[in-house]
Amino acid sequence: MSEKKGFIAEVKSETGVNVNRCYQCGKCSAGCALNESMDYPPSVVMRMLQTNSAENVSKVLRSQAIWLCVSCQNCLTRCPMQVDIPQLMDYLRVQALAKKTVNKKSKKIVAFHRAFLDSIKYTGRLYEVGLVAGYKARTFDLLQDLNVAPRMLIKGKLPLLPEMVKGKKQLKKFFR
Amino acid sequence: MEIGFYPGCSLNGTSSEYAQSTLALAKAFGVTPVEVSDWNCCGATAAHNLNHELAAALPARVLALAQQQGFSEILVPCAACYNRLSVTQHTLSGNEALQSDISEALQMPLSGNLRILNVMQFIEKYIAKEIPQKIVKPLTRKVACYYGCLLVRPHDVLQFDRTEDPQSMDTLMAAIGATPIDWGYKTECCGAGFSVSRTDVVAKLSGKIVQDAVERGAEAIIVACPMCQSNLDMRRPHIDSYLKMKTTIPVMYVTQAIGLAVGLSRKELGLEKLFVTAKHVA
Incomplete structure (x- = not known):
């Protein structure tokens, strides 16, 4: 297997992560909180990438696993080879977005992240009411949290008006 | 200062x-x-x-x-x-x-x-030393100190406490008269940002945390992260239905627990804002 080309090389140059350092001990998968819900556990994702085959790379970029990773950093903490899997996952997610291969079952996760960034884009700070409205508009998940919101409101946990950051223009160019 | x-x-x-x-x-x-x-x-x-x-x-x-x-x-x-x-x-x-x-x-x-x-670093640096002489109402309860992921990982960057069995919060809780328990979920993930998009995942991950704390006799879970707190507290109905039992263990911030011990009022500490009431323990 060549490190000089293909996806392995791309990952290495973009993130500094060398997927070939993984020797398949499986500690990442053993400690992964989301393992049971993933289609491929982290160590399997690593092995698939190590093959450097276009078919396996495509499977990874279409997987649910990359979106279910919550970046809890347990895998990196326990990895005897210090392979930065959370950073790799960030890269894989951005690639899946760019190649439009986002896993169908993960669309709600992506919708939430997008609604979150939209909210910051317009105000500079997170505006929860706007976030949930944006999320619902993207997912048609209209019933989500209808029972929680009133209690949050009563307890003063849900500001109704957004706060505007004066310098938000400085950040504008980073949103795409 | x-x-x-x-x-x-x-x-x-x-x-x-x-x-x-x-x-x-x-x-x-x-x-x-x-x-x-x-x-x-x-x-x-x-x-x-x-x-x-x-x-x-x-x-x-x-x-x-x-x-x-x-x-x-x-x-x-x-x-x-x-x-x-x-x-x-x-x-x-x-x-x-x-x-x-x-x-x-x-x-x-x-x-x-x-x-x-x-x-925790703030409290250790500016507050901890004076805690003993300010205690008016020790929190004489068994508590599960829950650190979650983001305070301790990645260790190379944060350089804070131990990754697998951190102690800083336990030490603070002992200082206000509480008994921190030994348990298995100190740094396990609560489901974090999946609260809305994958509530089922949060119910399961947070459910395991609540269950272990309860089974080991904790009377309160102490946290230092708003995501952990809201998942363990506001998502309790989902957690309880995942666990198939009713749990009443409250989830308090470390600042609320210490505040109570040094005599601050429940109102000043915002304790009435918790979804799972802490009235029966503090």
């Missing part, structure tokens, strides 16, 4: 009791946290999941603002903000090209060494 203060979005809204109790506690010990003016969101999970440059730019602006406003130290109680700010500081210091790109785009200098303190 004044110190910079970055509340972040959660403390401004869904976790306002964390801001309230942190500020009340600081005041009781003669410390005044001064909010970094015009701060923006740190980007949280969404930014680093979808857009790497943005994930660095958002925290970078906060760090630059704090320095511009003359702070050498900032208190960041939210574990997620603390993590994003610290990771960004670390990334930028090791990547000159990225640092100058972002600095240019923001039109702000990005250098210097601002110290970022999480809530």
Whole structure:
């Protein structure tokens, strides 16, 4: 297997992560909180990438696993080879977005992240009411949290008006 | 004494009791946290999941603002903000090209060494020593100290406490008369940002945490992260239906627990804002 080309090389140059350092001990998968819900556990994702085959790379970029990773950093903490899997996952997610291969079952996760960034884009700070409205508009998940919101409101946990950051223009160019 | 203060979005809204109790506690010990003016969101999970440059730019602006406003130290109680700010500081210091790109785009200098303190580091540095003489109502309860992910990982960057069995919160709880229990979920993930998009995942992960705490005899779970708190507290109906049992263990912030012990009122500490009431334990 060549490190000089293909996806392995791309990952290495973009993130500094060398997927070939993984020797398949499986500690990442053993400690992964989301393992049971993933289609491929982290160590399997690593092995698939190590093959450097276009078919396996495509499977990874279409997987649910990359979106279910919550970046809890347990895998990196326990990895005897210090392979930065959370950073790799960030890269894989951005690639899946760019190649439009986002896993169908993960669309709600992506919708939430997008609604979150939209909210910051317009105000500079997170505006929860706007976030949930944006999320619902993207997912048609209209019933989500209808029972929680009133209690949050009563307890003063849900500001109704957004706060505007004066310098938000400085950040504008980073949103795409 | 004044110190910079970055509340972040959660403390401004869904976790306002964390801001309230942190500020009340600081005041009781003669410390005044001064909010970094015009701060923006740190980007949280969404930014680093979808857009790497943005994930660095958002925290970078906060760090630059704090320095511009003359702070050498900032208190960041939210574990997620603390993590994003610290990771960004670390990334930028090791990547000159990225640092100058972002600095240019923001039109702000990005250098210097601002110290970022999480809530435990803040308490250890400015409050802990005086706790013993200020205790009026020891919290004589068994507590499960829950640190979650973002306070302790990645260790290479944060350099805070131990990754598998951290002790800082346990030590603080012992100092106010509580008995921290030994348990297995101190640094397991609660499901974090999946609260809305995958509530089922949060119910399961947070459910295991609540279950272990209850089974080992804890009477309260103590936290230092708004995401952990809201998942374990506001998502309790989902947790209980996952566990197929009714649980009543409250989830308090470390600042609320210490505040109670030094005689601050329930109102000052925002205890009435918890979904799962803490009345039966404190």
